[in-house]
Amino acid sequence: MKRFKHLEATSVDEAAAALQQYDSAHVIGGGSDLMGCLKDNLWMESPEAIINLKTIPGLDGIRQDEDGLHLGALVTLTRIAESDVVRNTWPGLAEAARKTGSPLLRNIGTIAGNICQQNRCWYYRYPDKLGGRIDCVRKGGKRCLAVPGDHRYHSIFGAVKKCIAVNPSDTAPALVALDALVETNKRTIPIDEFFSAERGAVSTVLEHEEIVTGISVPHPGAAGRSAFRKIALRQSIDFALVNCAAALTLDNGKIATVRICLNGVHNNPYRCIEAEEYLAGQPLTRESATQAGELALAKAKPLLFNTYKVPMAKAVVADTLMDCLKQA
Numbered sequence: 001m002k003r004f005k006h007l008e009a010t011s012v013d014e015a016a017a018a019l020q021q022y023d024s025a026h027v028i029g030g031g032s033d034l035m036g037c038l039k040d041n042l043w044m045e046s047p048e049a050i051i052n053l054k055t056i057p058g059l060d061g062i063r064q065d066e067d068g069l070h071l072g073a074l075v076t077l078t079r080i081a082e083s084d085v086v087r088n089t090w091p092g093l094a095e096a097a098r099k100t101g102s103p104l105l106r107n108i109g110t111i112a113g114n115i116c117q118q119n120r121c122w123y124y125r126y127p128d129k130l131g132g133r134i135d136c137v138r139k140g141g142k143r144c145l146a147v148p149g150d151h152r153y154h155s156i157f158g159a160v161k162k163c164i165a166v167n168p169s170d171t172a173p174a175l176v177a178l179d180a181l182v183e184t185n186k187r188t189i190p191i192d193e194f195f196s197a198e199r200g201a202v203s204t205v206l207e208h209e210e211i212v213t214g215i216s217v218p219h220p221g222a223a224g225r226s227a228f229r230k231i232a233l234r235q236s237i238d239f240a241l242v243n244c245a246a247a248l249t250l251d252n253g254k255i256a257t258v259r260i261c262l263n264g265v266h267n268n269p270y271r272c273i274e275a276e277e278y279l280a281g282q283p284l285t286r287e288s289a290t291q292a293g294e295l296a297l298a299k300a301k302p303l304l305f306n307t308y309k310v311p312m313a314k315a316v317v318a319d320t321l322m323d324c325l326k327q328a
């Protein structure tokens, strides 16, 4: 790992000013993703400075009011998973946090770090020290190694800028399903506009001096339900092969509103619009949930080694919807 300055910010303004001062600086929350990126020498430019956000007071609150849930950027995944407030009213989000990584990772990993983490691809993340740098498209090179190589964990919805590395976040689909807002030091960003693999080697629309300060999730109302499911090879600690979150309201037994989001299947979290349109006004039954799963994957374009993800994702969509039905 190359040497860098470690700055302990005491306010968001101070952290933003430090980002402005250094062209190649990164903020750090829990560091569970960032430290791996540094060790594996992921970036073309090694950062001159790392700016610690954990030294900023007031960014670690969980608060509920009449508008909904307000999470500070530094709230850890453990606290979200264990919060009665979140579990009672936003169970899909609590479950997503509970299924992230391992207990140790959840203890240090923050909600902001979880949605800002880099996309996953084993060529991109190949440890520099093991055999040298693999300069794929995402690292500024000319070709993608995963498309002609081993892409079993990659996108089934095509490439973005020739890259098929997936967004791996567990909480991102829950926040998309729950229609969250991401608050930064500059603006409020609807979650549907937050993820942007289209920008190249970053996963979000955040600008260089932009810092996530919190996340707001609207109140789902008395009829609101939400659920999250994840399929991973190892249950104890692993990234999702496929995960899914759904949030819906029922009115007289029929679906009034619904949002469904898959992750681990594309460069950005993948909102299942066709499935949502089909479900609106339908009763929620195993048949309608199964049909929603079919529609959610209608545009899938799997590659040779990841076709298995298509039936897996269809089933996860259907099962996540049925989990919503089980809620009282």
Ligand SMILES: Cc1cc2nc3c(=O)[nH]c(=O)nc-3n(C[C@H](O)[C@H](O)[C@H](O)COP(=O)(O)OP(=O)(O)OC[C@H]3O[C@@H](n4cnc5c(N)ncnc54)[C@H](O)[C@@H]3O)c2cc1C
Pocket (backbone or CB within 6 Å): 026, 027, 028, 029, 030, 031, 032, 033, 034, 035, 036, 053, 073, 077, 099, 100, 101, 102, 105, 108, 109, 110, 111, 112, 113, 114, 115, 116, 117, 118, 168, 169, 170, 171, 206, 210, 211, 212, 213, 237, 238, 239, 240
């Ligand atoms: C072995 C292992 C297993 C993992 N398993 C999972 C898993 O199952 N599911 C999953 O979703 N993730 C997983 N992760 C990834 C990671 O640990 C989590 O996503 C964690 O929540 C990241 O949070 P953090 O606070 O540690 O982020 P950090 O590492 O501190 O930051 C991650 C990125 O976000 C940026 N960032 C952090 N905070 C802010 C902010 N407030 N504003 C702007 N940018 C910010 C950083 O600059 C960095 O680029 C795993 C990681 C490891 C090493």
Ligand code: SF4
Pocket (backbone or CB within 6 Å): 121, 122, 123, 124, 136, 137, 138, 139, 143, 144, 145, 146, 147, 154, 162, 163, 164, 165
């Ligand atoms: S999928 Fe993306 S990150 Fe992986 S090798 Fe291809 S260009 Fe690089």
